[in-house]
Amino acid sequence: MHSLKGCFCLKKSRHLLETHDTLASETCFSVNDVEALYILYKRLSSSIIDDGLIHKEEFVQALFSCSHRQNLFADRLFDIFDVKRNGIIEFGEFVRSLSIFHPKAPQQDKITFAFKVYDLKNTGYIERDEVKDMVLAILEESKLTLANDTIEAMVHKTIEEADLNGDGRIDPKEWKELVRRYPSLIKNMTLPYLEEVTVLFPCFVMTSKVRDSQLVFGN
Numbered sequence: 001m002h003s004l005k006g007c008f009c010l011k012k013s014r015h016l017l018e019t020h021d022t023l024a025s026e027t028c029f030s031v032n033d034v035e036a037l038y039i040l041y042k043r044l045s046s047s048i049i050d051d052g053l054i055h056k057e058e059f060v061q062a063l064f065s066c067s068h069r070q071n072l073f074a075d076r077l078f079d080i081f082d083v084k085r086n087g088i089i090e091f092g093e094f095v096r097s098l099s100i101f102h103p104k105a106p107q108q109d110k111i112t113f114a115f116k117v118y119d120l121k122n123t124g125y126i127e128r129d130e131v132k133d134m135v136l137a138i139l140e141e142s143k144l145t146l147a148n149d150t151i152e153a154m155v156h157k158t159i160e161e162a163d164l165n166g167d168g169r170i171d172p173k174e175w176k177e178l179v180r181r182y183p184s185l186i187k188n189m190t191l192p193y194l195e196e197v198t199v200l201f202p203c204f205v206m207t208s209k210v211r212d213s214q215l216v217f218g219n
Contacts, residue, residue, distance in 0.1 A: 019091075019092075020034045020035055020038070023091075023092060023095045023096070026096065027095055027096055027099035027102070028099050028102035028103075028104045028105050029095065029099060029102065034095055037094070037095055037098065038091065041054070041091050041094050041095075044058055044059070044062050045058065047061060047062065048061065053088040053089070053090060054088060054089040054090075054094065055087070055088055056075075056078050056087065059074075059077075059078050059081070059089060060074045060078070063077070073117055073118075073120070073133075073137065076116075076117055076119075076120050076122075077117060079122070080097065080113070080116050080117065081093055081094065081097040083096070083097075100113045100189065101189060101190060101191045102190075102191075103190050103191075105190075108176075110186050110189040110190070111175065111176055111179050111186060112172070113189065114175075114179070114185065114186045114189055115172055115175045118130055118131075118133070118134045120133060124171070124172070125169040125170060125171055126169060126170040126175060127168075127169045127170075128155065128159060128168065128169065131155050131158050131159055131170070132151070132152075132155045134158075135151060135154050135155055135158065136151065138185075139151070158178075161178070162174050162175070162177075162178040164177065
């Protein structure tokens with residue numbers, strides 16, 4: 001009986017390792033990176049409902065509860081991570097989504113991901129009200145407070161500059177051109193160190209037994 005149990009555990013361990021190998025081969029992460037992310041994932045997925053899956057409540061709590069503010073993009077981020085659209089984030093979805101933030105991830109992938117975040121209504125365009133949300137988010141990130149008239153002027157200028165075909169909204173091609181001129185629009189799409197994943201999830205301090213902290217992606 002003990003032998004069978006040991007065999008089962010070994011198979012389970014091998015299956016987990018193979019899963020990590022697969023995720024590493026499909027993303028910019030190394031196997032060690034994936035193992036460290038698994039530690040973070042386990043903490044997030046048991047914070048409210050201990051079922052090994054990240055629910056929206058857990059995702060939002062991990063992202064924003066320590067910042068004392070409700071981020072405009074919480075639901076949109078969850079929807080993007082939840083690739084299967086089943087209301088939960090599985091480990092594979094978690095790793096593949098975070099891979100976009102890897103320094104070695106293609107620039108176009110980062111541009112596309114950022115566009116999806118700002119396309120709050122998922123229409124395939126960034127519309128005027130979404131541009132305003134984007135401007136407010138950038139100001140908040142910079143800890144700047146401006147008068148509403150000034151904000152409206154910034155929104156108008158952004159639309160005027162980005163909307164090359166004059167339809168009053170920003171399509172993916174126009175967004176790519178805007179990012180080319182203003183790279184800072186996607187500056188938060190790169191996390192140089194694995195430890196900096198906790199910038200996204202500030203309420204969870206990630207400690208990895210796999211390696212020391214300050215692990216550089218891909219090393």
